[in-house]
Amino acid sequence: MAEHTPLLELRGVHASYGRIEVLHGVDLSLPAGKVLALLGPNGAGKSTTLKVLGGLVPATHGCIHLAGRHINGTEPHKLARIGIAMIPEGRGIFPRLTVQENLRMASYAGVDTATIVERAFEQFPRLGERRGQLAGTMSGGEQQMLALARGLATDPEVLVLDELSMGLAPLIVSELYELVARVAATGVSVLVVEQFARTVLGVADLAAIMAGGRVTAVGKPSEIEAELTSAYLGAAT
Amino acid sequence: MHLAQIIQFTILGLATAGIYAVAASGLVVTYQTSGIFNFAHGAMGMIIAYVYWDLRVRRHVPGPLALVIALFVVAPLLGALVERLLMRHLAGSSVITRIVITIGLLVGLLGVAQVLWSGNITPVPKLPRFFGDNVLRFSGVSLPWHQVVVLVCAVLVAIGLRIILKKSRLGVAMRAVVDDRDLAGLNGCNPARTSMASWMLGSFLAGLAGILIAPSLGNLDQATLTLLVINAFAAAMVGRLRSLPLTFLGAVILGLASSYMDLIGSHMTTIPTWYSDVRGSLPTILLFGVLIFIPQDRVRVSAAVERLGRIPRPSVAKALTASAVVLVVVVIVSSLLTGANLRALGLAVALAIVMLSYVPLTGYAGQISLAQLTFAGLGAYIAVRVVGPNGSLLGLVVAFVAAAIIGALVALPALRLRGLYLALATMAFALVVENVVFAGDAPFSSDSRPFGRPTFLAGQHAYLLFMTAIFVAFGLGVFALRRSAFGRRLQAMKDSPAASATIGMNLVATKLAVFALSAGIAGVGGYLLGCWKGQAGQSDFSLINGALPGLAVLLLTVVGGIAVISGAFVGAMFLVAMPRLGEMVPSLNNIMMILPGFVGVTLARNPDGAVMQVVDRFRERFGGSATEAVGDAPSDDGATVEVLGPEAFVIAGAAPSRAQLDALGDGLGVTGEQCGAVA
Amino acid sequence: MPLLDVSDVTVHFGGNIALDSVALSVEAGSVTGLIGPNGAGKTTTFNVITGLQPVTSGSVRLAGEDMSRLSPYKRARAGIARTFQRLESFGSMTVRENVLVAAELRRGRNGPRPGPFADALLERLSLTDVAGVRADGLPTGRARLVEIARALATRPKLLLLDEPASGLSDGESESLAELLTELAEGGLAILIVEHDVPLVMRVCHQIFVLAFGAILTSGSAAEIQADTRVQEAYLGTIEGGG
Incomplete structure (x- = not known):
């Protein structure tokens, strides 16, 4: 284990909305350069875990470390600047800004606009064709491309993806995850929450299952996959 | 009319439009970048215009330098302060709190201006026009240079805003923060700093508008100057508080319409009163019209979770005891x-009745109205016209019925409106009534319409007791309402319109009923107030001008506690006692002028009002049982609103529901390894 | 004739199609499930049935009567009640008041008196102990039961439940299942959206699967569980990872 010092680590993290606690001690670690899929039923606390990572929800107990650095309580914009690129659930874009303006916003994380735009359009030529279009008027798949482009072009240490597939056709979801796999191959660590478990297990190095505000199992995708059908659809098969 | 004349009035109209455009674009910028509609926009413009006057005329600072200090130092500073001290703390607060905070700021800034620049100040505040009275003449048209400056400023503002918002990264960030504040943070942009920048920009635009418009006033007057900038609300509304080009279009429509009415008026031998009244109220009429025709959201599942206020429910014994206490104390x-x-005490009791009208309307049903004092004035005016100057108890009935009918009529077009739009529509209604109805009646407009009392209530003490009894009776009525089926319906409508509709509640009928009821209560309060004073009129029932402006009435009701019956009484006492204290103890005068506004501003931290806070403190100290409430609403994570995913669209906000969040116990069936393996 | 008949409903949001020719029906005295992955259009379907979401085309009929042009409160009076996925309880009111206000709105000439009726519902849903508690102070599981009690207080013919089991403990989930079965036996038509698929499989007579805004398939629990398309809709395709 020693050679795999985790890049990102959560230890005993608790979080609450108002007085209702939803995370009851989450332990999770993401080794550098790996893809970790976080699975589990609705309401297990997956999105909240990601929000804690993005600084949007404070952790009431526990510690969060990024590359050995303690990052509890750091504001979202500072986390973004030290290398956590989070694409939130829904669409991680500004609908009333143009494609180009969306990419310009990404420059706050530290990479200059010209570089971001160049990288994004190279990776997603379709975005280049629509640079002047309002992001909210693009198709769902294109919006997710834009969100991903923002995350990728800013040289993040960790890419955090929440339900990339929401409302998208299977073909587009596959395309997006192929891309995630390519990015991971370049050494970026990825933490991904996804309802289409089989799809994401195809690209993940590790999988963790959450239930009841805790991580209940961690393992290789092959170990986890067998349990999926019964977990999601009941014990018929 | 000659062509040259038409050209001249067109250009003058465009110059007026320019001022409206500058003022309105400032409103739109702050609303768009912070989600807060700044009712104090006009007051900020007024303060900056006064600063400019103070520097230039009073302290003889050279004109250009004074201008730079006022617009580029004082204005941004004021904007930054407002953002840092007030607006930053409003995230997740209710629409009512947001509205009342900026109204508190408005009232507070008026107080500050009064302290700094009122009384026998010398020289008389008056701002010169730019380039004095020099006039530009061409082909039969003569145009004051000042108007040319105004036009140039408007064009520069239009170009400047476009460059800032479209071309600069800060401008893109300002728009991004409105689209999705959290996401802007995730991008690495600091939303708090961006908001501050936009408040500085908004304050600058308010100041510019104030300075441009001030010379047209002759002698400066704080309330009038504030109101002039408020006229720009209509232009901002044409752009639906969103589009700057449409806002400029709205300003042009407004400016030209006013100017052409002047042109037509200049050809009339005698101008009828209604004509000049309509001309004067054109901006507010337009505002009301735009609000009514603006496309509205339908009932939908609530977007952001706001903290729900507490509505106390005292026992019958406590209510009766409180009533007796009020009577005995008075x-x-x-x-x-x-x-x-x-006289001040009587005034407070009459006002307490007007304020009580807010409890069912706003406290229980969550509907916002800035027109309650106007309903009071209408009740008083119509009752006195019907029953005549000799006192009659029938007047109370007339006041109630007339105000209730008008309340329902106003509510009818406003029914589709909610929150901010409802507040603006009732404000426009209040201003139109004030400028057309109240100003249109000779004795009423000069505050000298006689109101009589029935002979058996002629004595001061008898009448005061009578008013108190009516307050107590209405108070008990509202108390009973809270416990009735109708009261439950009001509260349900406030908590969740969508759920109310799906259990079979007719929202339209319910809103209509509560508007009528509360306008009726206000009407009775207004008539009693008139009878108490003996002579009354416009300035007793005015929104911003006058001794007891309507905005302050709302403000202090909320301070007392909008859902608390005794809060209305306490608020009224404050409202009347503060200026009275100032009169009696001159050293306190300044504080008393500023206090009402800034007391209102503290609400961000104490939305349930003063009475509830005192009760809580008392209970903490002396043990007593906690309030019936189990606790405050768990605050959800302000849902991100703009989500284009199909389902999330109607639910507005894809943030995980409270349900999803702590939901569990799902048959995932994985029991396996413990998380210790991870560490 | 089914009690609820949704036929050919299409809903557009701007350029996106949220629902695409959705047709489903619910019989009186039965529990029908509506399942599908997140974002499939389940809640939108509920909003269409209750009138909160206007349709681009298609119709909603209750007992043969066209509801399509009626406002939400008229549909409620015609017998449609619902709960919400994102809780919409009347948070500043007590639990009892939440139920009472609904009972009062449906007070009929010869119906039960609202007070005792509300109390009986609270009893039935085991909420009596929290009757005097403010609704927004309840944990989610119980708050969901309050919404169910409130919906039942309108004495509906059709009950729409949006994720009623989310946030419930295993025990609570168990009693919810029993309650649904009992209610259906009493003649109520129930349409339920739920992520707890085992629960759905157990209580539903008929299940519709919604994916990408369209009905993918429908059938009995056994048929649905055996359908590979349903598995794909839920879990994604394996080759997707590439």
């Missing part, structure tokens, strides 16, 4: 008072 205190102090 009897005892009034027996000790004479003259001006007694």
Whole structure:
């Protein structure tokens, strides 16, 4: 284990909305350069875990470390600047800004606009064709491309993806995850929450299952996959 | 009319439009970048115009330097302060709190201006026009240079805003923060700093508008100057508080319409009163019109979770005891008072009735109205016209019925409106009534319409007791309402319109009923107020001008506690006592002028009002049982609103529901390894 | 004739199609499930049935009567009640008041008196102990039961439940299942959206699967569980990872 010092680590993290606690001690670690899929039923606390990572929800107990650095309580914009690129659930874009303006916003994380735009359009030529279009008027798949482009072009240490597939056709979801796999191959660590478990297990190095505000199992995708059908659809098969 | 004349009035109209455009674009910028509609926009413009006057005329600072200090130092500083001290703390607060905070700021800034620049100040505040009275003449048209400056400024603002918002990264960030504040943070942009920048920009635009418009006033007057900038609300509304080009279009429509009415008026031998009244109220009429025709959201599942206020529900015994206490206290205190102090106490009791009208309307049903004092004035005016100057108890009935009918009529077009739009529509209604109805009646407009009392209530003490009894009766009525089926319906409508509709509640009928009821209560309060004073009129029932402006009435009701019956009484006492204290103890005068506004501003931290806070403190100290409430609403994570995913669209906000969040117990069936393996 | 008949409903949001020719029906006295992955259009379907979401085309009929042009409160009076996925309880009111206000709105000439009726519902849903508690102070599981009690207080013919089991403990989930079965036996038509698929499989007579805004398939629990398309809709395709 020693050679795999985790890049990102959560230890005993608790979080609450108002007085209702939803995370009851989450332990999770993401080794550098790996893809970790976080699975589990609705309401297990997956999105909240990601929000804690993005600084949007404070952790009431526990510690969060990024590359050995303690990052509890750091504001979202500072986390973004030290290398956590989070694409939130829904669409991680500004609908009333143009494609180009969306990419310009990404420059706050530290990479200059010209570089971001160049990288994004190279990776997603379709975005280049629509640079002047309002992001909210693009198709769902294109919006997710834009969100991903923002995350990728800013040289993040960790890419955090929440339900990339929401409302998208299977073909587009596959395309997006192929891309995630390519990015991971370049050494970026990825933490991904996804309802289409089989799809994401195809690209993940590790999988963790959450239930009841805790991580209940961690393992290789092959170990986890067998349990999926019964977990999601009941014990018929 | 000659062509040259038409050209001249067109250009003058465009110059007026320019001022509206500058003022309105400032409003739109702050609303768009912070989600807060700044009712104090006009007051900020007024303060900056006064600063400019103070520097230039009073302290003889050279014109250009004074201009730079006022617009580029004082204005941004004011904007930054407002953002840092007030607006930053409003995230997740209710629409009512947001509205009341900026109204508190408005009232507070008016107080500050009064302290700094009122009374026998020398020289008389008056701003010169730019380039004095020099006139530009061409082909039969003569145009004051000042208007040319105004036009140039408007064009520069239009170009400047476009460059800032479209071309600069800060401008893109400002728009991004409105689209999705959290996401802007995730991008690495600091939303708090961006908001501050936009408040600085908004304050600059308010100041510019104030300075441009001030010379047209002759002598400066704080309330009038504030109102002039408020006229720009209509232009901002044409752009639906969103589009700057449409806002400029709205300003042009407004400017030209006013100017052409002047042109037509200049050809009339005698101008009828209604004509000049309509001309004067054109911006507010337009505002009301735009609000009514603007496309509205339908009932939908609530977007952001706001903290729900507490609505106390005292026992019958407590309510009766409180009623008795109010009666006894008023009897005892009034027996000790004479003259001006007694008059002030009576005024407070009458106002308490007007304020009480907010409890069912806003406290229970969550509907916002800035027109309650106007309903009071209408009740008083119509009742006195019907029953005549000789007192009659019938007047109370007339006041109730007339105000209730008008309340329902106003509510009818406003029914589709919610929150901010409803507040603006009732404000426009209040201003139109004030400028057309109240100003249109000769004795009423000069505050000298006689109101009589029935002979058996002619004495001051008898009448005061009578008013108190009516307050107590209405208070008990509202108390009973809270416990009735109708009261439950009001509260349900406030908590969740969508759920109310799906259990079979007719929202339209319910809103209509509560508007009528509360306008009726206000009408009775207004008539009593008139009878108490003996002579009353416009300035007793005015929104911003006058001794007891309507905005302050709302403000202090909320301060007392909008859902608390005794809060209305306490608020009214404050409202009347503060200026009275100032009169009696001159050293306190300044504080008393500023206090009402800034007391209102503290609401961000205490939305349930003063009475509830005192009760809580009392209970903390002396043990007593906690309030019935189990606790505050768990605050959800302000849902991200703009989500284009199909389902999330109607639910507005894809943030995980409270349900999803702590939901579990799902048959995932994985029991396996413990998380220790991870560490 | 089914009690609820949704036929050919299409809903557009701007350029996106949220629902695409959705047709489903619910019989009186039965529990029908509506399942599908997140974002499939389940809640939108509920909003269409209750009138909160206007349709681009298609119709909603209750007992043969066209509801399509009626406002939400008229549909409620015609017998449609619902709960919400994102809780919409009347948070500043007590639990009892939440139920009472609904009972009062449906007070009929010869119906039960609202007070005792509300109390009986609270009893039935085991909420009596929290009757005097403010609704927004309840944990989610119980708050969901309050919404169910409130919906039942309108004495509906059709009950729409949006994720009623989310946030419930295993025990609570168990009693919810029993309650649904009992209610259906009493003649109520129930349409339920739920992520707890085992629960759905157990209580539903008929299940519709919604994916990408369209009905993918429908059938009995056994048929649905055996359908590979349903598995794909839920879990994604394996080759997707590439």
